[in-house]
Amino acid sequence: MRLCHRVTMGISRSFILTLGTGMFCGFFSFYLLNSTVTVHPRYIEGISPPQSIDNHAHSHDEMENAAGPLGDVAMHSSHEVHHAGEAVEADILKDKVRVLCWIMTNPSNHEKKARHIKATWARRCNKLIFISSEEDKELGAVALKVGEGRDHLWEKTKAAFIYIYNNHYNDADWFLKADDDTYVIVENLRYMLSSYDASHPIWFGCRFKKYVRQGYMSGAFLNQMAPITRFIDKFVPILHAQQEYMSGGAGYVLSREALKKFVEEAIPNPKKCRQDHAGAEDVEIGKCMQNVGVHAGDSRDSLGRGRFFPFVPEHHLVPGHIGPKNWYWDWIYYPSKVGLECCSDTAVSFHYVPPNKMYELEYFLYHLRPYGINHLDPFPPPLPPDTKSIPQEVIEKYKKVTASTKPLSPTPLEDIQHLGQEKQGGTEQQQSDKIYTNLEKKEKSELV
Amino acid sequence: MSKETSLKTALLIVISMMLGALLSSLDIVPPLDNDRREPLTHADLEGEQIPSFPLDTHSHPDEITEARQEVQEVRVLCWVLTTPTSHLSKAVHVRATWGSRCDKLIFISSKNDTELGAIDVGVGEGRQVLWGKTKAALTHAYNLYLEDYDWFFKADDDTYAVMENLRYMLAIYDPNFPIYFGSRFKLFTKQGYMSGGGGYVLSREALKQFIEVSLPNKKLCKGDTNTGAEDAELGKCLDNIGVVAGDSRDSYGRGRFFPFTPVTHLFGLVPDWYLDYVYYKPDMGLNCCSDSAVAFHYVDSHLMYQLEYLLYHLRPHGVYHRLPDPAPLPPDTKSIPFQALRKVAGSGWVAAATERPQQVNHEEQKYMNAVD
Numbered sequence: 001m002r003l004c005h006r007v008t009m010g011i012s013r014s015f016i017l018t019l020g021t022g023m024f025c026g027f028f029s030f031y032l033l034n035s036t037v038t039v040h041p042r043y044i045e046g047i048s049p050p051q052s053i054d055n056h057a058h059s060h061d062e063m064e065n066a067a068g069p070l071g072d073v074a075m076h077s078s079h080e081v082h083h084a085g086e087a088v089e090a091d092i093l094k095d096k097v098r099v100l101c102w103i104m105t106n107p108s109n110h111e112k113k114a115r116h117i118k119a120t121w122a123r124r125c126n127k128l129i130f131i132s133s134e135e136d137k138e139l140g141a142v143a144l145k146v147g148e149g150r151d152h153l154w155e156k157t158k159a160a161f162i163y164i165y166n167n168h169y170n171d172a173d174w175f176l177k178a179d180d181d182t183y184v185i186v187e188n189l190r191y192m193l194s195s196y197d198a199s200h201p202i203w204f205g206c207r208f209k210k211y212v213r214q215g216y217m218s219g220a221f222l223n224q225m226a227p228i229t230r231f232i233d234k235f236v237p238i239l240h241a242q243q244e245y246m247s248g249g250a251g252y253v254l255s256r257e258a259l260k261k262f263v264e265e266a267i268p269n270p271k272k273c274r275q276d277h278a279g280a281e282d283v284e285i286g287k288c289m290q291n292v293g294v295h296a297g298d299s300r301d302s303l304g305r306g307r308f309f310p311f312v313p314e315h316h317l318v319p320g321h322i323g324p325k326n327w328y329w330d331w332i333y334y335p336s337k338v339g340l341e342c343c344s345d346t347a348v349s350f351h352y353v354p355p356n357k358m359y360e361l362e363y364f365l366y367h368l369r370p371y372g373i374n375h376l377d378p379f380p381p382p383l384p385p386d387t388k389s390i391p392q393e394v395i396e397k398y399k400k401v402t403a404s405t406k407p408l409s410p411t412p413l414e415d416i417q418h419l420g421q422e423k424q425g426g427t428e429q430q431q432s433d434k435i436y437t438n439l440e441k442k443e444k445s446e447l448v
Numbered sequence: 449m450s451k452e453t454s455l456k457t458a459l460l461i462v463i464s465m466m467l468g469a470l471l472s473s474l475d476i477v478p479p480l481d482n483d484r485r486e487p488l489t490h491a492d493l494e495g496e497q498i499p500s501f502p503l504d505t506h507s508h509p510d511e512i513t514e515a516r517q518e519v520q521e522v523r524v525l526c527w528v529l530t531t532p533t534s535h536l537s538k539a540v541h542v543r544a545t546w547g548s549r550c551d552k553l554i555f556i557s558s559k560n561d562t563e564l565g566a567i568d569v570g571v572g573e574g575r576q577v578l579w580g581k582t583k584a585a586l587t588h589a590y591n592l593y594l595e596d597y598d599w600f601f602k603a604d605d606d607t608y609a610v611m612e613n614l615r616y617m618l619a620i621y622d623p624n625f626p627i628y629f630g631s632r633f634k635l636f637t638k639q640g641y642m643s644g645g646g647g648y649v650l651s652r653e654a655l656k657q658f659i660e661v662s663l664p665n666k667k668l669c670k671g672d673t674n675t676g677a678e679d680a681e682l683g684k685c686l687d688n689i690g691v692v693a694g695d696s697r698d699s700y701g702r703g704r705f706f707p708f709t710p711v712t713h714l715f716g717l718v719p720d721w722y723l724d725y726v727y728y729k730p731d732m733g734l735n736c737c738s739d740s741a742v743a744f745h746y747v748d749s750h751l752m753y754q755l756e757y758l759l760y761h762l763r764p765h766g767v768y769h770r771l772p773d774p775a776p777l778p779p780d781t782k783s784i785p786f787q788a789l790r791k792v793a794g795s796g797w798v799a800a801a802t803e804r805p806q807q808v809n810h811e812e813q814k815y816m817n818a819v820d
């Protein structure tokens with residue numbers, strides 16, 4: 001009884017308070033520490049956990065922390081026997097349809113993101129430039145005198161196109177803009193563009209339409225009322241304040257003539273193009289393009305499947321990712337399906353792709369293949385459904401060409417087999433015969 | 449406050465903070481998981497959103513096959529472990545994607561479903577009876593299909609398999625020789641065994657000898673109980689009767705069967721225990737994985753449709769990727785008995801390999817990549 005009394009005397013209120021506070025602080029500080037320092041068993045030191053496929057982003061805020069591997073990711077050599085000679089057709093197209101890719105990035109993303117773009121898809125462009133506010137010769141980043149941040153993107157876009165027009169106008173036929181979280185399949189871009197003439201003012205991308213300010217009604221309000229406003233639009237055009245443009249994140253590509261018109265006619269003219277630094281860059285360039293008469297092309301394939309996408313593939317393929325109330329359904333210009341019908345076999349771009357996913361896509365698109373299947377894309381590519389958006393000359397040319405030529409088939413195996421064997425010093429067949437007979441001899445000698 | 453009490457207070461604070469830290473490490477409250485990690489176990493896949501019905505896939509009329517006749521003729525029976533609750537959430541997606549490329553697809557379950565192709569093998573459900581299920585499935589295949597198929601491939605309902613590459617790899621081997629392939633682990637038996645998660649494939653002769661020689665013999669195989677790790681048990685049964693554990697890698701030493709997702713292997717995010725178990729040390733980056741890879745695991749239904757699209761539909765125009773055929777031999781040539789290789793009458797079909805197999809020379813690769 002007395003012991004108990006002495007113990008309770010010792011445990012005063014301040015004692016309990018101190019104990020509780022101490023435990024609380026200790027618990028939570030270590031709890032947070034454990035949660036942020038993800039303890040992954042590291043086979044390769046310094047690799048940050050990838051964005052899980054299910055947890056993909058829908059906005060740039062969610063992409064803030066996406067970083068790629070710290071070191072270089074080992075890739076297959078193009079001299080390997082199964083890669084040798086594989087890109088003969090693609091290389092022919094590379095010379096005929098020259099694409100300059102410029103990537104919108106900023107200094108804090110040079111290491112985290114831009115580097116991985118260069119290591120994966122962007123090396124397939126004819127010319128690659130990273131547009132930033134800090135130079136980086138090794139990466140290929142150019143410093144433009146613009147502010148950083150999301151409200152300077154329009155200024156950056158204009159500056160980028162001016163820079164490219166001044167320095168690289170003759171280096172390419174087509175000029176692609178992409179973000180540092182866009183993944184582009186450049187061969188398919190060339191495939192799509194091969195039907196068009198770069199001296200015609202036209203541009204392609206993921207076509208969007210949304211409402212802009214109309215009198216006192218803000219664009220956002222009109223968008224929210226989209227089902228009603230679109231219905232009314234059919235009868236009374238007064239509400240027709242739809243701005244057509246191409247999604248900035250999914251990437252868009254200008255013909256050489258379109259670039260010229262944009263830089264020479266649109267940018268300097270306050271009536272045609274917004275002059276200050278603010279504004280959504282994709283909406284603003286959409287307005288400028290419309291105002292100087294650059295055609296908005298239909299980037300879908302002949303089956304109506306899209307080629308430029310504002311999200312990762314899974315988002316479009318699997319139902320339930322893009323909810324029925326999502327802005328996407330109101331903004332997308334052409335009807336867009338979900339499921340495998342969403343996306344063309346010659347799709348060009350995806351957006352919100354974190355750096356790790358770029359290596360994944362590299363592996364699935366350029367390396368892992370089911371053996372023995374060769375899918376021939378018809379050449380010239382059949383035209384998309386929206387014939388109104390196709391220049392008449394292109395339609396005429398296509399009709400003429402398809403009437404006479406037969407479709408392209410891949411280079412026969414015999415013609416390119418030597419490309420792989422030269423490196424090995426002898427034909428596969430000879431070597432294999434040698435081994436077979438050696439093994440046979442070995443077995444026979446063991447039997448004796 | 450006297451010096452003594454302030455000292456006591458300071459000590460108390462330190463001790464209580466250590467206690468708090470200790471409590472947090474006990475995982476009473478699960479750690480915040482900001483970005484979901486790649487699934488590393490079946491528990492990680494639970495509770496994920498699943499498309500409610502299989503998606504339509506389309507075929508390509510202008511697609512030509514360049515596969516050799518010998519590869520096309522390899523007949524593979526796929527048996528896929530599933531449970532009644534997963535018939536409509538997982539098995540249907542397997543059937544809608546890669547499963548339809550098997551020559552025969554059977555779902556091993558505890559409930560019959562003729563439309564899906566599922567059978568009740570009569571051992572119930574649960575992880576404790578997986579060995580029983582495996583034995584029952586192999587017995588079923590032996591009883592009904594032994595002569596009709598050359599190879600018998602096991603997968604889970606969260607496995608994604610590229611069947612063309614499986615046939616490509618197997619075409620150089622003789623199905624009448626007892627051999628099996630998969631993601632090779634090195635413990636428990638002399639030859640090691642194949643990881644259940646990564647999928648494994650038995651030759652016709654291997655299945656025959658397993659059922660006729662190994663399974664009835666208690667000394668060779670645990671035939672009487674249903675408990676046990678199905679992959680290790682099968683490995684022991686096969687090893688005891690001399691079935692060869694093959695090397696499923698390609699000639700560059702890159703793996704083809706994977707017990708985790710592609711991302712896990714590509715970025716080396718495999719758990720520590722995997723590195724202790726794996727028979728052949730894996731390479732890093734894209735060198736981990738073959739261009740003719742066969743199977744990945746913990747693939748949820750979303751990823752299955754993504755893989756369908758990325759592998760069978762979307763492709764860069766003008767890039768015609770051709771795997772050398774016949775498939776060159778893997779590096780571990782010691783594990784390939786001469787008799788295991790298929791012999792076809794007439795010249796031209798032989799197992800190609802170089803005497804010193806094509807190891808990936810990292811220095812040369814770096815130079816090549818820089819030169820490019």
